[in-house]
Amino acid sequence: MLPSFSYVTHHVGFCGTIKNSPSDFVVTEIEVPEQLQGVTRAEALQRTGEVLLEHSSPCLQQPRKLRVDPLALPAEACPAGASRPAEGDPSWAGGGCSASPNKNHHEGEPDLKPGLKENNALDSLLGKSMSDLLNKFACDLKDAWDLESTADSSTREFSLGPIPDKKTRADLHSAVRQKFPFLVTATKDSEMIVKGNADYRELCQLVTEKETSDFFKFLDAKLENSTFSFEPDGNKEHRKIVHHFISRKFGKLLETKSFTVTDVNDQPNMSIVVRFREKRWSRKRSAGGFQEKQDVYTAFTLQKENLETLEAISLLAAELGVLPSDFSYTGIKDKKAISYQPMVVKKVTPERLKEIGSKMENKGMRIHNIRLACQHLKLGQLKGNHFDIVVRDLKHHSHDDSSADLKKRISEAIENVETKGFVNYYGPQRFGQGQNVQTDQIGLALLNEKMVKAVKLFFTPEDTDDPVNDAKRYFLQTEDAKGALGMLPEFKVREKMLLRALHRYGVNHEGCTKGWLNIPHSMRIFYVHAYCSKIWNEAASYRLQIYGSKVVEGDLVFSEHDESFFLNDKVHVVTAPEESANKYSINQVVLPMVGHSIKYPSNKVGQWYHERLSKDELQMCKFRVSPLQLNIPGCYRPILKNIQNVSYFLQSNEEGIGIEDNYLNESKVSLHISFDLDPSCYATVCLREVMKCDL
Structure with a gap:
């Protein structure tokens, strides 16, 4: 509803209803021509100018895997999707593991290239004077940590200066990390910055510094099928804390289990073993003995009915065993409509996608035009949308002369908007269908970092009795996340993701923050964009x-x-x-x-x-919500937009009655209208300008 908003045209308009059924509102995305069809991924990236961020932190290049239900995992297990660990389990899926004290199974560290060993590596890459300055920075930082001087140690940075050559930067990233595992490096406009690794420091509070150093070297090496063992630890609560630390920081990259080992006194004990998660759906290409892994991209057209785009993606992801973030699309489409839009899914073959077609039809989706693609899609990467809409129950406005020619009113309205355009408002579907709480209110709470308030707004029920609202009402009254989870129907994917995390971490600021992080990024930022x-x-x-x-x-x-x-x-x-x-x-x-x-x-x-x-209360807002990994740079939007390729006709809803001027005021008549709009324009807003009424 847009009750107090402006109009740009001055005709009288008319009344009517839209979306009486999904078939009355059909949206077809107008695709950008496939100019990149048949090119390699490397060529596609080069043509589109896509730039890969250079950063040494292992968290930025984590392989993704479908998270399993944390409620099914024991307390000591890694809660971010690890396989179910069992104390004393002698093997791990994919190969046996017999951990022993002080032995790490990553077969040593990777060899640096010739001439890049310890100090010599940094001296040759940076020069002796800069290498000495880096050593001094590292020593000073460690001294500050040892003295528990937190005032500025977390913000200290050291610049290695501009390093224009990409290969040299890569060698430097590796050399710095191998010599100083407690440092991280990043590149900004070819300048390399070095600073302390907060994760390293936090782990040092839990285990010995030698274990911490060895763990980060193992992490940096990223050797396939390698494992790392922490020293034996008989304290279950302490092991649980270490499990949770690794899960929280590296859960998408690593998984952990506890195994029975023999300690230095030949006594049975427990040790945490870490390994890299398996990468799924990789294609190997042999070139002179070297195997390069590439992701598979499959393009398709998604037809959906009475489903939100993000809800449809969640259902597809669950069926295919991938993450919702593995899907890319160019825009969000109406829920109460039949919509057709191109999508690309990563790590899924065309054959696998075809297999689930019949199952998806039972959930309001059909999958068409399945084919291989060379890259993902980007938001806004479309020419626009074509709409075929039926406006039913046409009649005059209450303030209009009832004897006026309704057919003339309709014709005048469409021609006026075609000539002058309409105010380019965001439509009501941008703010959700709820009456009590709309998505912009949740977005405001997230921008203010009021995580608990945002969760409670999210679970505010509507004034109806149905399973979804009953579950929301129960949760707000009891904060029993597990109980509410059992009450929700399966299709409420977002609610279930959030409740699983709240059950694990609690309904407090930290728990609610982790709850929001449990929802895919595209869903989290949707609320902020609504605000x-x-x-x-x-x-x-x-x-x-x-x-x-x-x-x-x-x-x-x-x-x-x-x-x-x-x-x-x-x-x-x-x-x-x-x-x-x-x-x-x-x-x-x-x-x-x-x-x-x-x-x-x-x-x-x-x-x-x-x-x-x-x-x-956003006067000081930087529009970055770091705890939720949300970054809102902003953009610009034209105030007015134009409608294109308009065609329409009137149809009587009563058989045998033609559309004559003298019948338009007496019989039930519907308007069938088709038109194109640019990306990010709303058909409901355009029709509001045509009809001069809120829809």
């Missing part, structure tokens, strides 16, 4: 109310036709002489979606943004 969308809608209304369709000084415009609505250098601030000369039209005016990398209008609209964010 940003609400602010944009309000800003658009304010801008049109105070300035109308005139372009004024301080407005932001795109001075050239460009679809890169994220780039500040494409945005121009209108000057006073440009306003006087009427240099720009209202169709070129854009407003920012709030974020950390946008600029605001320099007129009253910019002042409004700052006051509005202050009202929500």
